[in-house]
Amino acid sequence: MKVGVVLPVYHQEREYIFECIQSMEKQTFRDYKLVIVLDGPNQETVNAVKEASQLLTIPFQIIDRKENRGISPTLNEGFELLQDCPYFTWISSDNRHDPNFLERLVATMDHAKPGTVLVYSFYRRIDQHGTPITYTKAWYEYVEHFMTRKREEIFQNCFIGASFLFTRDAFNKAGGYRDKFPNVQDHDFWIRLLQHGDFVLLREYIMEYRFNGRYALTTNIPPEQLTMESMASSVDVRKLTGKFPKVSVILYTHNHVKTINFAVESLIQQTFKDFQLIAVDDGSTDLTPDAIHKIHESRMVPLLLNHRGKAKTLEIALDYCIGEYVLFMNGDDWLDPQALEIMVQQMESLPGYIDMLITNHKNWIEKQSRLRPSSIIIGQNYGKSELKTHLPYAVLYKFNSLFKDLNAIEEPLELHLFQKNRKQGNSHWVNMALYHKRIQR
Numbered sequence: 001m002k003v004g005v006v007l008p009v010y011h012q013e014r015e016y017i018f019e020c021i022q023s024m025e026k027q028t029f030r031d032y033k034l035v036i037v038l039d040g041p042n043q044e045t046v047n048a049v050k051e052a053s054q055l056l057t058i059p060f061q062i063i064d065r066k067e068n069r070g071i072s073p074t075l076n077e078g079f080e081l082l083q084d085c086p087y088f089t090w091i092s093s094d095n096r097h098d099p100n101f102l103e104r105l106v107a108t109m110d111h112a113k114p115g116t117v118l119v120y121s122f123y124r125r126i127d128q129h130g131t132p133i134t135y136t137k138a139w140y141e142y143v144e145h146f147m148t149r150k151r152e153e154i155f156q157n158c159f160i161g162a163s164f165l166f167t168r169d170a171f172n173k174a175g176g177y178r179d180k181f182p183n184v185q186d187h188d189f190w191i192r193l194l195q196h197g198d199f200v201l202l203r204e205y206i207m208e209y210r211f212n213g214r215y216a217l218t219t220n221i222p223p224e225q226l227t228m229e230s231m232a233s234s235v236d237v238r239k240l241t242g243k244f245p246k247v248s249v250i251l252y253t254h255n256h257v258k259t260i261n262f263a264v265e266s267l268i269q270q271t272f273k274d275f276q277l278i279a280v281d282d283g284s285t286d287l288t289p290d291a292i293h294k295i296h297e298s299r300m301v302p303l304l305l306n307h308r309g310k311a312k313t314l315e316i317a318l319d320y321c322i323g324e325y326v327l328f329m330n331g332d333d334w335l336d337p338q339a340l341e342i343m344v345q346q347m348e349s350l351p352g353y354i355d356m357l358i359t360n361h362k363n364w365i366e367k368q369s370r371l372r373p374s375s376i377i378i379g380q381n382y383g384k385s386e387l388k389t390h391l392p393y394a395v396l397y398k399f400n401s402l403f404k405d406l407n408a409i410e411e412p413l414e415l416h417l418f419q420k421n422r423k424q425g426n427s428h429w430v431n432m433a434l435y436h437k438r439i440q441r
Contacts, residue, residue: 003032004082040068072177117170117197152298158187248323256331266334272341283307394435
Protein backbone atom coordinates (compact mmCIF):
# COMPACT_ATOMS: atom_id res chain seq x y z
CA MET A 1 0.00 0.00 0.00
CA LYS A 2 1.19 3.53 -0.70
CA VAL A 3 0.25 5.17 2.61
CA GLY A 4 0.42 3.85 6.15
CA VAL A 5 -1.85 5.57 8.66
CA VAL A 6 -1.58 5.15 12.43
CA LEU A 7 -4.48 5.97 14.75
CA PRO A 8 -3.31 5.99 18.40
CA VAL A 9 -6.17 5.79 20.88
CA TYR A 10 -6.22 6.46 24.61
CA HIS A 11 -9.43 7.43 26.44
CA GLN A 12 -11.82 9.04 23.98
CA GLU A 13 -15.47 9.99 23.45
CA ARG A 14 -17.44 7.35 21.56
CA GLU A 15 -18.90 9.97 19.21
CA TYR A 16 -15.47 11.33 18.30
CA ILE A 17 -14.13 7.85 17.49
CA PHE A 18 -17.00 7.12 15.12
CA GLU A 19 -16.64 10.49 13.39
CA CYS A 20 -12.89 9.99 12.94
CA ILE A 21 -13.11 6.44 11.59
CA GLN A 22 -16.07 7.26 9.36
CA SER A 23 -14.12 10.16 7.85
CA MET A 24 -11.28 7.77 7.00
CA GLU A 25 -13.67 5.24 5.45
CA LYS A 26 -14.96 8.01 3.14
CA GLN A 27 -11.49 8.80 1.77
CA THR A 28 -11.37 9.02 -2.03
CA PHE A 29 -7.79 7.76 -1.92
CA ARG A 30 -7.99 4.01 -1.19
CA ASP A 31 -4.38 2.85 -1.49
CA TYR A 32 -3.71 2.97 2.24
CA LYS A 33 -3.91 0.80 5.31
CA LEU A 34 -4.71 1.75 8.86
CA VAL A 35 -3.16 0.53 12.10
CA ILE A 36 -5.18 1.37 15.21
CA VAL A 37 -3.08 1.10 18.37
CA LEU A 38 -5.04 1.00 21.62
CA ASP A 39 -2.75 2.58 24.23
CA GLY A 40 -4.42 1.15 27.33
CA PRO A 41 -7.74 3.01 27.05
CA ASN A 42 -10.84 2.39 29.17
CA GLN A 43 -13.22 -0.35 28.11
CA GLU A 44 -15.78 2.07 26.71
CA THR A 45 -13.17 3.39 24.29
CA VAL A 46 -12.07 -0.12 23.32
CA ASN A 47 -15.66 -1.09 22.57
CA ALA A 48 -16.22 2.05 20.50
CA VAL A 49 -13.08 1.46 18.41
CA LYS A 50 -13.92 -2.16 17.68
CA GLU A 51 -17.51 -1.29 16.76
CA ALA A 52 -16.57 1.70 14.58
CA SER A 53 -13.82 -0.27 12.79
CA GLN A 54 -16.46 -2.64 11.43
CA LEU A 55 -17.41 0.22 9.08
CA LEU A 56 -14.01 0.06 7.38
CA THR A 57 -13.57 -1.51 3.96
CA ILE A 58 -9.88 -0.67 3.67
CA PRO A 59 -7.16 -2.93 5.18
CA PHE A 60 -6.78 -2.28 8.90
CA GLN A 61 -5.29 -3.84 12.00
CA ILE A 62 -6.03 -3.25 15.69
CA ILE A 63 -3.30 -3.57 18.32
CA ASP A 64 -5.17 -4.07 21.58
CA ARG A 65 -2.59 -3.13 24.19
CA LYS A 66 -3.78 -2.93 27.80
CA GLU A 67 -0.79 -0.94 29.05
CA ASN A 68 -0.64 2.83 28.58
CA ARG A 69 2.83 3.74 27.26
CA GLY A 70 2.20 7.18 25.83
CA ILE A 71 1.89 8.63 22.35
CA SER A 72 5.49 8.27 21.12
CA PRO A 73 5.90 4.51 21.78
CA THR A 74 2.38 3.99 20.44
CA LEU A 75 3.14 5.76 17.16
CA ASN A 76 6.43 3.90 16.73
CA GLU A 77 4.67 0.59 17.33
CA GLY A 78 2.13 1.40 14.64
CA PHE A 79 4.64 2.59 12.06
CA GLU A 80 6.79 -0.48 12.62
CA LEU A 81 3.93 -2.50 11.07
CA LEU A 82 3.78 -0.18 8.03
CA GLN A 83 7.37 -0.27 6.80
CA ASP A 84 6.25 -1.46 3.36
CA CYS A 85 4.45 1.90 2.83
CA PRO A 86 6.55 4.75 1.34
CA TYR A 87 4.37 7.47 2.93
CA PHE A 88 3.27 7.82 6.56
CA THR A 89 0.77 9.90 8.48
CA TRP A 90 -1.11 9.63 11.74
CA ILE A 91 -4.45 10.96 12.85
CA SER A 92 -6.06 11.86 16.18
CA SER A 93 -9.19 10.10 17.33
CA ASP A 94 -11.05 13.37 17.95
CA ASN A 95 -10.48 14.94 14.51
CA ARG A 96 -12.45 14.70 11.27
CA HIS A 97 -10.97 14.47 7.77
CA ASP A 98 -12.38 15.64 4.47
CA PRO A 99 -12.90 12.89 1.84
CA ASN A 100 -9.95 14.28 -0.18
CA PHE A 101 -7.63 14.50 2.85
CA LEU A 102 -5.26 11.71 1.79
CA GLU A 103 -5.74 12.31 -1.93
CA ARG A 104 -4.53 15.90 -1.78
CA LEU A 105 -1.61 15.17 0.53
CA VAL A 106 -0.42 12.25 -1.60
CA ALA A 107 -0.76 14.17 -4.87
CA THR A 108 1.22 17.05 -3.42
CA MET A 109 3.98 14.74 -2.20
CA ASP A 110 4.09 12.87 -5.53
CA HIS A 111 4.67 16.13 -7.41
CA ALA A 112 7.04 17.70 -4.90
CA LYS A 113 10.66 18.34 -5.79
CA PRO A 114 13.27 15.70 -4.85
CA GLY A 115 14.34 15.92 -1.23
CA THR A 116 10.86 16.76 0.07
CA VAL A 117 10.16 14.79 3.25
CA LEU A 118 6.95 16.43 4.48
CA VAL A 119 3.71 17.86 3.13
CA TYR A 120 1.32 19.70 5.42
CA SER A 121 -1.87 21.69 4.96
CA PHE A 122 -4.17 24.21 6.57
CA TYR A 123 -6.98 22.94 8.78
CA ARG A 124 -10.32 24.14 10.05
CA ARG A 125 -11.30 24.26 13.71
CA ILE A 126 -14.29 22.67 15.42
CA ASP A 127 -15.32 22.81 19.07
CA GLN A 128 -16.03 19.93 21.45
CA HIS A 129 -19.51 19.56 19.97
CA GLY A 130 -18.23 19.33 16.40
CA THR A 131 -19.50 22.79 15.53
CA PRO A 132 -17.24 24.82 13.21
CA ILE A 133 -15.58 27.72 15.00
CA THR A 134 -16.45 31.00 13.31
CA TYR A 135 -13.65 32.33 11.15
CA THR A 136 -12.79 35.91 10.40
CA LYS A 137 -10.56 37.48 7.79
CA ALA A 138 -8.05 38.23 10.56
CA TRP A 139 -7.98 34.56 11.54
CA TYR A 140 -7.24 33.40 8.00
CA GLU A 141 -4.49 36.00 7.77
CA TYR A 142 -3.03 34.76 11.05
CA VAL A 143 -3.02 31.15 9.82
CA GLU A 144 -1.27 32.21 6.62
CA HIS A 145 1.32 34.20 8.54
CA PHE A 146 1.95 31.51 11.14
CA MET A 147 2.08 28.42 8.93
CA THR A 148 4.05 29.95 6.04
CA ARG A 149 7.56 29.73 7.35
CA LYS A 150 11.09 28.74 6.45
CA ARG A 151 12.21 25.25 7.39
CA GLU A 152 14.70 26.57 9.96
CA GLU A 153 11.88 28.24 11.90
CA ILE A 154 10.65 24.84 13.08
CA PHE A 155 13.10 25.37 15.96
CA GLN A 156 11.03 28.39 16.98
CA ASN A 157 7.42 27.26 16.48
CA CYS A 158 5.47 24.10 15.78
CA PHE A 159 3.83 25.46 12.64
CA ILE A 160 3.10 22.11 10.95
CA GLY A 161 -0.35 21.61 12.45
CA ALA A 162 -2.59 18.53 12.41
CA SER A 163 -2.70 17.71 8.68
CA PHE A 164 0.46 16.16 7.24
CA LEU A 165 2.16 13.36 5.30
CA PHE A 166 5.83 12.40 5.53
CA THR A 167 8.11 9.82 3.94
CA ARG A 168 8.96 6.53 5.57
CA ASP A 169 12.65 6.98 4.81
CA ALA A 170 12.81 10.35 6.55
CA PHE A 171 10.89 8.93 9.52
CA ASN A 172 13.52 6.22 9.91
CA LYS A 173 16.43 8.64 9.49
CA ALA A 174 14.95 10.92 12.15
CA GLY A 175 14.70 7.97 14.54
CA GLY A 176 10.93 7.98 14.85
CA TYR A 177 9.18 9.61 17.78
CA ARG A 178 11.01 10.20 21.07
CA ASP A 179 9.49 9.80 24.52
CA LYS A 180 11.88 12.36 26.00
CA PHE A 181 9.32 15.14 25.50
CA PRO A 182 6.02 13.24 25.87
CA ASN A 183 3.64 16.22 25.64
CA VAL A 184 5.23 17.80 22.55
CA GLN A 185 6.33 14.70 20.68
CA ASP A 186 5.01 16.16 17.42
CA HIS A 187 7.15 19.32 17.56
CA ASP A 188 10.18 17.30 18.64
CA PHE A 189 9.66 14.99 15.66
CA TRP A 190 9.21 17.81 13.13
CA ILE A 191 12.43 19.47 14.28
CA ARG A 192 14.37 16.25 13.75
CA LEU A 193 12.54 15.27 10.55
CA LEU A 194 13.27 18.59 8.84
CA GLN A 195 16.99 18.08 9.33
CA HIS A 196 16.69 15.45 6.56
CA GLY A 197 14.83 17.33 3.83
CA ASP A 198 12.40 20.02 2.82
CA PHE A 199 8.64 20.50 3.12
CA VAL A 200 5.73 21.74 1.03
CA LEU A 201 2.70 23.62 2.35
CA LEU A 202 -0.59 22.66 0.71
CA ARG A 203 -2.66 25.83 0.95
CA GLU A 204 -5.96 24.00 1.30
CA TYR A 205 -8.22 23.28 4.27
CA ILE A 206 -8.74 19.50 4.18
CA MET A 207 -9.48 18.44 7.75
CA GLU A 208 -11.08 19.57 11.00
CA TYR A 209 -9.09 19.90 14.23
CA ARG A 210 -11.09 19.67 17.44
CA PHE A 211 -10.52 22.14 20.28
CA ASN A 212 -11.52 21.68 23.93
CA GLY A 213 -12.23 17.97 23.82
CA ARG A 214 -12.36 16.37 27.27
CA TYR A 215 -9.30 14.20 26.65
CA ALA A 216 -7.35 16.61 24.43
CA LEU A 217 -3.77 17.35 25.39
CA THR A 218 -4.31 21.10 25.13
CA THR A 219 -7.26 20.77 27.51
CA ASN A 220 -5.37 18.85 30.18
CA ILE A 221 -1.85 20.29 29.99
CA PRO A 222 -1.25 23.97 30.94
CA PRO A 223 -0.05 26.09 27.98
CA GLU A 224 3.06 27.15 29.89
CA GLN A 225 4.12 23.53 30.37
CA LEU A 226 3.69 22.83 26.68
CA THR A 227 5.72 25.92 25.79
CA MET A 228 8.58 25.06 28.13
CA GLU A 229 8.71 21.44 27.00
CA SER A 230 8.55 22.40 23.34
CA MET A 231 11.44 24.82 23.67
CA ALA A 232 13.41 22.29 25.74
CA SER A 233 13.06 19.93 22.77
CA SER A 234 14.19 22.65 20.39
CA VAL A 235 17.31 23.33 22.44
CA ASP A 236 17.99 19.60 22.82
CA VAL A 237 17.92 19.03 19.06
CA ARG A 238 20.22 22.00 18.53
CA LYS A 239 22.68 20.28 20.85
CA LEU A 240 22.30 16.95 19.05
CA THR A 241 23.00 18.59 15.70
CA GLY A 242 25.91 20.67 17.02
CA LYS A 243 24.16 24.03 16.52
CA PHE A 244 25.77 25.86 19.42
CA PRO A 245 25.67 29.67 19.05
CA LYS A 246 28.43 31.88 20.34
CA VAL A 247 26.03 34.15 22.31
CA SER A 248 22.70 33.60 24.05
CA VAL A 249 20.68 36.82 24.35
CA ILE A 250 17.93 36.72 26.98
CA LEU A 251 15.29 39.28 26.07
CA TYR A 252 12.97 39.86 29.06
CA THR A 253 9.49 41.17 28.32
CA HIS A 254 6.54 42.22 30.44
CA ASN A 255 3.87 44.35 28.75
CA HIS A 256 6.25 45.53 26.05
CA VAL A 257 3.90 45.15 23.09
CA LYS A 258 4.73 48.65 21.77
CA THR A 259 8.50 48.11 21.78
CA ILE A 260 9.16 44.36 21.44
CA ASN A 261 9.40 44.36 17.64
CA PHE A 262 11.92 47.22 17.73
CA ALA A 263 14.00 45.39 20.34
CA VAL A 264 14.02 42.16 18.33
CA GLU A 265 14.80 44.02 15.11
CA SER A 266 17.88 45.56 16.75
CA LEU A 267 19.09 42.00 17.33
CA ILE A 268 18.24 40.73 13.87
CA GLN A 269 20.21 43.67 12.41
CA GLN A 270 23.34 42.81 14.39
CA THR A 271 26.49 42.50 12.29
CA PHE A 272 27.32 39.46 14.45
CA LYS A 273 24.86 36.72 13.46
CA ASP A 274 25.91 33.75 15.60
CA PHE A 275 23.51 34.19 18.50
CA GLN A 276 20.48 32.57 20.11
CA LEU A 277 17.56 34.77 21.15
CA ILE A 278 15.58 33.63 24.18
CA ALA A 279 12.49 35.86 24.25
CA VAL A 280 11.00 35.21 27.67
CA ASP A 281 7.68 36.83 28.55
CA ASP A 282 6.84 37.24 32.23
CA GLY A 283 3.06 36.88 32.07
CA SER A 284 2.25 40.01 30.08
CA THR A 285 -1.36 41.21 30.24
CA ASP A 286 -1.15 43.06 26.93
CA LEU A 287 -0.51 41.50 23.51
CA THR A 288 3.25 41.02 23.94
CA PRO A 289 2.99 37.18 23.74
CA ASP A 290 1.08 37.48 20.46
CA ALA A 291 3.71 39.84 19.09
CA ILE A 292 6.48 37.37 19.99
CA HIS A 293 4.49 34.49 18.50
CA LYS A 294 4.22 36.27 15.14
CA ILE A 295 7.95 37.00 14.75
CA HIS A 296 9.70 34.91 12.09
CA GLU A 297 13.17 34.21 13.46
CA SER A 298 14.76 30.76 13.49
CA ARG A 299 17.26 31.75 16.20
CA MET A 300 14.46 32.59 18.63
CA VAL A 301 13.42 30.47 21.61
CA PRO A 302 10.05 31.94 22.67
CA LEU A 303 9.16 31.26 26.31
CA LEU A 304 5.69 32.53 27.17
CA LEU A 305 5.43 32.06 30.95
CA ASN A 306 3.08 32.85 33.78
CA HIS A 307 4.01 35.90 35.85
CA ARG A 308 6.77 35.16 38.37
CA GLY A 309 8.74 38.37 38.60
CA LYS A 310 11.89 39.20 36.70
CA ALA A 311 14.47 37.34 38.80
CA LYS A 312 12.70 33.98 38.65
CA THR A 313 11.78 34.42 34.98
CA LEU A 314 15.40 35.06 34.04
CA GLU A 315 16.51 32.03 36.06
CA ILE A 316 14.20 29.87 33.96
CA ALA A 317 15.49 31.44 30.75
CA LEU A 318 19.07 30.55 31.70
CA ASP A 319 18.14 26.85 31.48
CA TYR A 320 17.62 27.30 27.72
CA CYS A 321 20.97 29.01 27.04
CA ILE A 322 23.47 27.04 25.00
CA GLY A 323 25.78 29.89 23.97
CA GLU A 324 29.31 30.42 25.22
CA TYR A 325 28.34 33.94 26.34
CA VAL A 326 25.13 35.44 27.74
CA LEU A 327 23.71 38.96 27.43
CA PHE A 328 20.57 40.24 29.22
CA MET A 329 18.26 42.73 27.53
CA ASN A 330 14.87 44.33 28.26
CA GLY A 331 11.96 44.34 25.84
CA ASP A 332 11.82 48.14 25.63
CA ASP A 333 15.54 48.63 24.91
CA TRP A 334 17.80 48.07 21.90
CA LEU A 335 21.41 47.46 20.89
CA ASP A 336 23.82 49.22 18.59
CA PRO A 337 24.13 47.21 15.33
CA GLN A 338 27.74 46.27 16.17
CA ALA A 339 27.19 45.62 19.88
CA LEU A 340 27.54 41.83 19.84
CA GLU A 341 30.41 41.89 17.37
CA ILE A 342 32.41 44.35 19.47
CA MET A 343 31.71 42.60 22.76
CA VAL A 344 32.61 39.13 21.47
CA GLN A 345 35.81 40.39 19.82
CA GLN A 346 36.82 42.18 23.00
CA MET A 347 36.05 39.20 25.23
CA GLU A 348 37.99 36.77 23.08
CA SER A 349 41.04 39.04 23.07
CA LEU A 350 41.21 39.01 26.89
CA PRO A 351 42.90 36.52 29.25
CA GLY A 352 40.93 33.36 29.96
CA TYR A 353 40.16 34.28 33.57
CA ILE A 354 37.97 37.24 32.46
CA ASP A 355 34.35 36.12 32.84
CA MET A 356 32.53 39.43 32.45
CA LEU A 357 32.85 42.23 29.88
CA ILE A 358 31.33 45.54 31.03
CA THR A 359 30.36 48.36 28.67
CA ASN A 360 28.30 51.56 29.08
CA HIS A 361 24.70 52.28 28.19
CA LYS A 362 22.92 55.34 26.89
CA ASN A 363 19.61 56.52 28.34
CA TRP A 364 16.82 57.75 26.09
CA ILE A 365 13.79 59.63 27.42
CA GLU A 366 10.49 58.73 25.79
CA LYS A 367 7.71 61.28 26.17
CA GLN A 368 4.55 61.36 24.06
CA SER A 369 6.00 58.66 21.78
CA ARG A 370 9.13 60.69 21.08
CA LEU A 371 12.66 59.73 22.05
CA ARG A 372 15.38 62.18 22.99
CA PRO A 373 18.94 61.28 24.00
CA SER A 374 19.94 61.63 27.62
CA SER A 375 22.93 60.65 29.76
CA ILE A 376 25.49 57.91 29.25
CA ILE A 377 25.89 55.64 32.28
CA ILE A 378 29.43 54.40 32.81
CA GLY A 379 29.64 50.65 33.31
CA GLN A 380 32.10 51.00 36.18
CA ASN A 381 29.32 52.69 38.18
CA TYR A 382 26.84 49.83 37.80
CA GLY A 383 25.37 48.67 41.09
CA LYS A 384 26.94 51.41 43.23
CA SER A 385 23.75 53.35 43.81
CA GLU A 386 21.86 52.40 46.97
CA LEU A 387 18.65 52.70 44.98
CA LYS A 388 20.13 50.36 42.37
CA THR A 389 18.89 52.60 39.59
CA HIS A 390 21.91 51.82 37.45
CA LEU A 391 21.47 48.13 36.67
CA PRO A 392 24.22 46.44 34.63
CA TYR A 393 23.09 46.71 31.02
CA ALA A 394 25.27 45.66 28.06
CA VAL A 395 27.31 43.22 30.12
CA LEU A 396 28.54 40.06 28.42
CA TYR A 397 29.02 37.05 30.71
CA LYS A 398 30.71 33.74 30.13
CA PHE A 399 28.15 31.02 30.60
CA ASN A 400 29.88 28.83 33.16
CA SER A 401 29.59 27.70 36.77
CA LEU A 402 28.78 31.27 37.85
CA PHE A 403 25.21 30.71 36.64
CA LYS A 404 24.56 27.50 38.50
CA ASP A 405 24.02 28.67 42.09
CA LEU A 406 20.93 30.84 41.66
CA ASN A 407 18.51 29.72 44.34
CA ALA A 408 16.00 32.18 45.88
CA ILE A 409 17.36 35.34 44.24
CA GLU A 410 15.08 38.25 45.19
CA GLU A 411 17.11 41.21 43.93
CA PRO A 412 17.45 41.87 40.17
CA LEU A 413 19.25 38.84 38.77
CA GLU A 414 21.48 40.93 36.53
CA LEU A 415 22.70 42.88 39.59
CA HIS A 416 23.28 39.69 41.59
CA LEU A 417 25.39 38.15 38.83
CA PHE A 418 27.24 41.39 38.23
CA GLN A 419 28.16 41.89 41.89
CA LYS A 420 29.18 38.25 42.24
CA ASN A 421 31.54 38.45 39.27
CA ARG A 422 32.95 41.85 40.16
CA LYS A 423 33.93 40.70 43.65
CA GLN A 424 36.03 37.96 42.12
CA GLY A 425 38.04 40.45 40.08
CA ASN A 426 37.42 38.75 36.76
CA SER A 427 35.85 41.60 34.80
CA HIS A 428 36.98 44.01 32.10
CA TRP A 429 35.49 47.40 31.19
CA VAL A 430 35.18 48.79 27.65
CA ASN A 431 34.41 52.50 27.48
CA MET A 432 31.71 52.32 24.80
CA ALA A 433 27.92 52.81 24.99
CA LEU A 434 26.54 49.80 23.11
CA TYR A 435 23.18 49.42 24.85
CA HIS A 436 20.28 51.87 24.61
CA LYS A 437 17.92 52.15 27.58
CA ARG A 438 14.41 53.53 27.10
CA ILE A 439 13.01 55.54 30.04
CA GLN A 440 9.29 56.32 30.00
CA ARG A 441 8.20 59.79 31.15
